[in-house]
Amino acid sequence: MPAPIISFREAAKIFPGRKGAEVRAVDGVTLDIRAGEIFGVIGYSGAGKSTLVRLVNALERTTGGAVVVDGTDLTGLSEARLRPVRAGIGMIFQQFNLLSSRTVAGNVAYPLEVAGWPRARRRERVRELLDFVGIADKADVYPAKLSGGQKQRVGIARALATNPKILLADEATSALDPETTHDVLALLQRVNRELGITVVVITHEMDVVRSVCDRVAVMEHGKVVELGDAYQVFSAPRQDVTRRFVSTALKDRPSPAVIARLRARHTGRIVTVGVDDVSGSSAHVTHVLREHGVDGTIVYGGITEVAERPYGSLTLEIVADGAAGDDPRVEAAVAGLRAVTDVVDHGTARDPLDDAAPSGGPTGLLEGNDL
Amino acid sequence: MSTEQLLPLLWQAFLETSWMVLVALAVGGVAGLAIGMGLYLTRPGNLLANGPVFAVLNVLVNIVRPVPFIIFLVALGPVTRAVVGKTIGIEAFTFAMCVMSAFVFARLVEQNLVSIDPGVVEAARAMGASPLRIVRTVLVPEALSPLILGTTFLFVGVLDMSAIGGYLGAGGLGDFAIVYGYRQYDWGTTAIVVAIIIVIVQLVQWLGNTLARRALRR
Structure with missing residues (x-):
C-alpha cells in the first residue's frame, strides 16, 4: 500500500x-x-x-x-x-x-x-x-x-x-x-x-x-x-x-408506494435483485430464472456505474407459465436468486410481504423463510 | 467693495480652501485607510483578529466621528497646540481637519472592506500569501471602486469642514462668503462662492464616478 x-x-x-x-x-x-x-x-x-x-x-x-x-x-x-x-x-x-x-x-x-x-x-x-x-x-x-x-x-x-x-x-x-x-x-x-x-x-x-x-x-x-x-x-x-x-444517485429501488402500485399492476411475485460486482450480475439472474423455468419481467429498476463498475438493482415480476398464484417453481426461483445476489421479496398482490430492508442480504433471507 | 478689490481676495480664499482640502484629503485619506484597514483586519474572525485592538479603534472612531466639527475643533485644542505649536491659523485648522477626516474615512474604508467576499481572502491565504500581501494585492484592489467613491464622499465632507475655517483665522471660501457676502448683505458675492463650490463638487463627483466605474472591471 x-x-x-x-x-x-x-x-x-x-x-x-x-x-x-x-x-x-x-x-x-x-x-x-x-x-x-x-x-x-x-x-x-x-x-x-x-x-x-x-x-x-x-x-x-x-x-x-x-x-x-x-x-x-x-x-x-x-x-x-x-x-x-x-x-x-x-x-x-x-x-x-x-x-x-x-x-x-x-x-x-x-x-x-x-x-x-x-x-x-x-x-x-x-x-x-x-x-x-x-x-x-x-x-x-x-x-x-x-x-x-x-x-x-x-x-x-x-x-x-x-x-x-x-x-x-x-x-x-x-x-x-x-x-x-x-x-x-x-x-x-x-x-x-x-x-x-x-x-x-x-x-x-x-x-x-x-x-x-x-x-x-x-x-x-x-x-x-x-x-x-x-x-x-x-x-x-x-x-x-x-x-x-x-x-x-440512482432511484433503482422501489419505494413502498411504488411497490403498492406494482402489486396492483402485476399479479406475480415481485422481487428486487441487486445487480453489481459484489451481489451478482444480471447474467446470474437470467440464468437462475431459466433454470427454474419461470419468466421474469422487469417492472422497475436501474443500473449505473460507481467507480466505473456496474451498480444498481432490478425489480422483477416472476411468474410460472404466465399463471398468477403460488407455484413451487416461483418459490424455488426466489431461493435460487438468493444464492447469487441479494434479494428483497415483496411477495404477491394476494400475499404481500412488507420487506423494508433496503439492501436485502441476510435480512432478506430471514424474511423469505417465514413463508 | 468693488469687484476689482474682491477678485484677488476670492482667489486668495480659493487657494486657502484648496490647500486645506487637499492636505486634509491626503493625510486623512492615508491615515483613514490605515485605521479602517486596522478595524477590518482586527475584527474577530478576520485575518489579524485581535479583540482589544479592534475595541479600542472601534470606540475611538465612534467617539470622534459624531462630534460636530466646530466643537471637535475646540476640543482638540490641546492636541493641536502640542502638534502644530499653536491653536489658530490655517495649519492648526488643517490639522483638526486631518484628524476628523481620518476617522470619518476609517469607517468608510472598513465598510467597503467588509463587503469583499471573504472567500477571495481565503483563496489568497490558501496560496500562501502573507497578511501584508493580502492587504496590498487583494483587499485594496478588490475594494478600489468603492474606495474611490468613498474618497469622493470624503472630499465633499472635507470641503464642508473647511467652510468654518474663519473661526480659527484659516480663511478659505467659507470665510470669504461670510465676511464679504453675508455680513455686507452682498447676496451676489455669497451666490458666486456658492456657485464655485457647487462646480468644484460636481467636477470631483464626476471624476470619482468615472474612476470608480473604470475600477469596477465589469
Missing part, C-alpha cells in the same frame, strides 16, 4: 459556540489519503467536511489530534511556517473565489507572484496552464465576463500554478450545471492522471463521488462514519446516511 500523503490522526476542530455551546465541526477523524488517488469526502452540509479539508492546508487549525501532510506535521506550526506548506497545496472553491480586479491571466499568475517567480517565467507558466485547462483565449478577460465553468477552469489553473502535489476541491462543482459539472470533473480526472496530483474532493453530490472517486469517506456530525473503496462503500452501504446518498 502506498504511503499516505495526508494523514489525519484523531484530528479535531471544535469551535467555541455562544453560551458555551461548542461546535464539534471535526470530531476525532483518523484517515489516510494515499498519494495519487482521488479521494472523496461526502456528507450533508454541516457534516464538517469543509472544515476537514481546511485542516489539510491549515486554513483552520486543529484543536486536537494531528494532521500530517506529505511528511510535515502541521500541528503547532506558525503562520509563517505554514505559508510554504499552503503554497504546495492547490485549492478550488464552490464560488471560485477569483480576484475580480485581475484578468484571467492575472489570477493564474497570483500564486506565482506569491512564490516569487520572475515575470518571464510567470508569463510562460500562465500560458501553459491556460492551455491545459482549455481557456487560453480568455487570458485578458476579467472574471465577471466568464461563465461558471470557465471560472472554475481558471480556479483549477490557478490552483495548479505552483505544481502542487495535492489539489483540494471544496464543493467545486456545486454551483455548476450538470453538463459543466461533468466537464470540470473530467478535468479533475486529467489533473489526477496526467499530472499525478492527489485530489481531495469535498461534495454533497453522490454523482461526483460516483464518477471520479477511487475511495470515499462518508461524514456525519464531524465524524467519518464509513470509509473505503468507493465501490464497496456504495454497493454495500452500512450507514443510513450512505444509503440516502446512494438513493440520490
Whole structure:
C-alpha cells in the first residue's frame, strides 16, 4: 500500500459556540489519503467536511489530534511556517473565489507572484496552464465576463500554478450545471492522471463521488462514519446516511408506494435483485430464472456505474407459465436468486410481504423463510 | 467693495480652501485607510483578529466621528497646540481637519472592506500569501471602486469642514462668503462662492464616478 500523503490522526476542530455551546465541526477523524488517488469526502452540509479539508492546508487549525501532510506535521506550526506548506497545496472553491480586479491571466499568475517567480517565467507558466485547462483565449478577460465553468477552469489553473502535489476541491462543482459539472470533473480526472496530483474532493453530490472517486469517506456530525473503496462503500452501504446518498444517485429501488402500485399492476411475485460486482450480475439472474423455468419481467429498476463498475438493482415480476398464484417453481426461483445476489421479496398482490430492508442480504433471507 | 478689490481676495480664499482640502484629503485619506484597514483586519474572525485592538479603534472612531466639527475643533485644542505649536491659523485648522477626516474615512474604508467576499481572502491565504500581501494585492484592489467613491464622499465632507475655517483665522471660501457676502448683505458675492463650490463638487463627483466605474472591471 502506498504511503499516505495526508494523514489525519484523531484530528479535531471544535469551535467555541455562544453560551458555551461548542461546535464539534471535526470530531476525532483518523484517515489516510494515499498519494495519487482521488479521494472523496461526502456528507450533508454541516457534516464538517469543509472544515476537514481546511485542516489539510491549515486554513483552520486543529484543536486536537494531528494532521500530517506529505511528511510535515502541521500541528503547532506558525503562520509563517505554514505559508510554504499552503503554497504546495492547490485549492478550488464552490464560488471560485477569483480576484475580480485581475484578468484571467492575472489570477493564474497570483500564486506565482506569491512564490516569487520572475515575470518571464510567470508569463510562460500562465500560458501553459491556460492551455491545459482549455481557456487560453480568455487570458485578458476579467472574471465577471466568464461563465461558471470557465471560472472554475481558471480556479483549477490557478490552483495548479505552483505544481502542487495535492489539489483540494471544496464543493467545486456545486454551483455548476450538470453538463459543466461533468466537464470540470473530467478535468479533475486529467489533473489526477496526467499530472499525478492527489485530489481531495469535498461534495454533497453522490454523482461526483460516483464518477471520479477511487475511495470515499462518508461524514456525519464531524465524524467519518464509513470509509473505503468507493465501490464497496456504495454497493454495500452500512450507514443510513450512505444509503440516502446512494438513493440520490440512482432511484433503482422501489419505494413502498411504488411497490403498492406494482402489486396492483402485476399479479406475480415481485422481487428486487441487486445487480453489481459484489451481489451478482444480471447474467446470474437470467440464468437462475431459466433454470427454474419461470419468466421474469422487469417492472422497475436501474443500473449505473460507481467507480466505473456496474451498480444498481432490478425489480422483477416472476411468474410460472404466465399463471398468477403460488407455484413451487416461483418459490424455488426466489431461493435460487438468493444464492447469487441479494434479494428483497415483496411477495404477491394476494400475499404481500412488507420487506423494508433496503439492501436485502441476510435480512432478506430471514424474511423469505417465514413463508 | 468693488469687484476689482474682491477678485484677488476670492482667489486668495480659493487657494486657502484648496490647500486645506487637499492636505486634509491626503493625510486623512492615508491615515483613514490605515485605521479602517486596522478595524477590518482586527475584527474577530478576520485575518489579524485581535479583540482589544479592534475595541479600542472601534470606540475611538465612534467617539470622534459624531462630534460636530466646530466643537471637535475646540476640543482638540490641546492636541493641536502640542502638534502644530499653536491653536489658530490655517495649519492648526488643517490639522483638526486631518484628524476628523481620518476617522470619518476609517469607517468608510472598513465598510467597503467588509463587503469583499471573504472567500477571495481565503483563496489568497490558501496560496500562501502573507497578511501584508493580502492587504496590498487583494483587499485594496478588490475594494478600489468603492474606495474611490468613498474618497469622493470624503472630499465633499472635507470641503464642508473647511467652510468654518474663519473661526480659527484659516480663511478659505467659507470665510470669504461670510465676511464679504453675508455680513455686507452682498447676496451676489455669497451666490458666486456658492456657485464655485457647487462646480468644484460636481467636477470631483464626476471624476470619482468615472474612476470608480473604470475600477469596477465589469
